[in-house]
Amino acid sequence: MTTAPVTVRVPAKVNAQLAVGPLRADGFHDLANVFLAVGLYDEVTATPADALRITVSGPDADQVPLDSGNLAARAAEALAARHGRRADVHLHIAKDIPVAGGMAGGSADAAGALLACDTLWGTGATRDELLDICAELGSDVPFSLVGGAALGRGRGELLEPLTVGGTFHWVFAVADGGLSTPAVYRECDRLRQAAAVTVPAPEASPALLAALRTGDAAALAAAVGNDLQAAALSLRPCLADTLRTGTEAGALAALVSGSGPTCAFLAEDADAAARIGKALTASGTCRTARATTAPAPGATVVAPPTRRH
Numbered sequence: 365m366t367t368a369p370v371t372v373r374v375p376a377k378v379n380a381q382l383a384v385g386p387l388r389a390d391g392f393h394d395l396a397n398v399f400l401a402v403g404l405y406d407e408v409t410a411t412p413a414d415a416l417r418i419t420v421s422g423p424d425a426d427q428v429p430l431d432s433g434n435l436a437a438r439a440a441e442a443l444a445a446r447h448g449r450r451a452d453v454h455l456h457i458a459k460d461i462p463v464a465g466g467m468a469g470g471s472a473d474a475a476g477a478l479l480a481c482d483t484l485w486g487t488g489a490t491r492d493e494l495l496d497i498c499a500e501l502g503s504d505v506p507f508s509l510v511g512g513a514a515l516g517r518g519r520g521e522l523l524e525p526l527t528v529g530g531t532f533h534w535v536f537a538v539a540d541g542g543l544s545t546p547a548v549y550r551e552c553d554r555l556r557q558a559a560a561v562t563v564p565a566p567e568a569s570p571a572l573l574a575a576l577r578t579g580d581a582a583a584l585a586a587a588v589g590n591d592l593q594a595a596a597l598s599l600r601p602c603l604a605d606t607l608r609t610g611t612e613a614g615a616l617a618a619l620v621s622g623s624g625p626t627c628a629f630l631a632e633d634a635d636a637a638a639r640i641g642k643a644l645t646a647s648g649t650c651r652t653a654r655a656t657t658a659p660a661p662g663a664t665v666v667a668p669p670t671r672r673h
């Protein structure tokens with residue numbers, strides 16, 4: 365137990381491959397979800413307080429719920445309940461991950477809050493206990509805690525760490541406004557039903573896993589794929605312009621990040637990433653473009669906080 369504030373830095377993700385199986389009876393889909401943590405971060409700071417309170421700063425702060433709908437609040441409540449204590453904590457989220465952007469920002473905040481509260485309260489939860497709570501909070505939350513690269517099976521919560529043999533350069537085109545994850549999965553089901561396709565069990569691509577192992581960006585570009593992309597494009601057709609702009613600027617691969625609407629571009633190196641970012645910004649087909657690298661570490665306690673807005 366400490367009374368000094370605890371700050372945790374936690375990364376966004378991109379799905380290098382997102383293979384989506386048929387709709388399950390529980391409303392989820394089985395996945396082969398190849399997660400890569402990328403160098404865009406939120407920071408969650410936990411400070412002792414009389415009662416649970418959430419504040420958010422950053423450009424998209426007004427789109428983030430401050431009540432019990434906030435995933436960070438739910439994470440604090442879940443940890444407190446397990447340990448028979450009150451969630452008497454102020455959580456401040458310094459938000460840099462786009463909201464409802466397909467980059468797991470809410471999941472990142474949940475994982476960050478969990479680690480920050482565990483540290484603040486001296487709960488001493490095991491890694492497995494934290495991962496259990498993460499899986500209860502959302503399909504992507506366990507990966508946000510772990511970071512790096514991992515294959516997510518089940519609904520994405522059953523993680524197998526992956527070896528990555530190099531640094532990959534990515535550019536993210538952030539859209540104006542988000543897309544709802546359940547709506548994108550629903551649209552995926554609707555499109556499949558309309559096309560009367562038989563959906564196979566989702567499998568990770570061996571070529572993609574090999575490209576990650578060897579750090580080969582060109583091979584990775586040839587193997588990336590997102591089964592939710594058609595649905596995201598159906599709901600937001602203008603994303604096709606964003607994808608085309610990045611491709612014409614020299615991206616090795618262009619795809620929607622998870623459920624979108626953020627678009628992800630794999631670049632040959634840092635110079636190429638800067639060129640692609642510039643072209644995207646100039647095109648007006650996105651709100652802003654961010655260049656960064658992967659893999660990035662998972663949720664990490666940092667002191668003091670590195671960002672104040």
Ligand SMILES: C[C@@](CO)(OP(=O)(O)O)[C@H](O)COP(=O)(O)OP(=O)(O)OC[C@H]1O[C@@H](n2ccc(N)nc2=O)[C@H](O)[C@@H]1O
Pocket residue numbers: 379382391392393394395397465466467468469471501502503504505518519520545546549621622623624
């Ligand atoms: C699509 C992905 C790809 O990594 O993330 P985003 O791109 O939105 O960040 C994930 O599958 C999103 O995971 P997450 O955002 O944690 O979803 P959850 O809260 O668990 O579920 C929200 C809703 O998404 C749908 N859902 C989610 C996961 C899954 N395997 N099948 C689903 O059908 C369900 O409708 C569910 O009610």
Ligand SMILES: Nc1ncnc2c1ncn2[C@@H]1O[C@H](COP(=O)(O)OP(=O)(O)O)[C@@H](O)[C@H]1O
Pocket residue numbers: 427428429433434435436457462463464465466467468469470471473474542543545623624
């Ligand atoms: N801490 C949080 N940060 C962002 N969004 C949150 C948070 N907690 C709950 N939400 C809700 O979750 C929705 C999905 O947000 P987010 O996790 O950023 O997107 P995605 O699921 O596309 O990765 C938001 O529209 C918002 O209503």
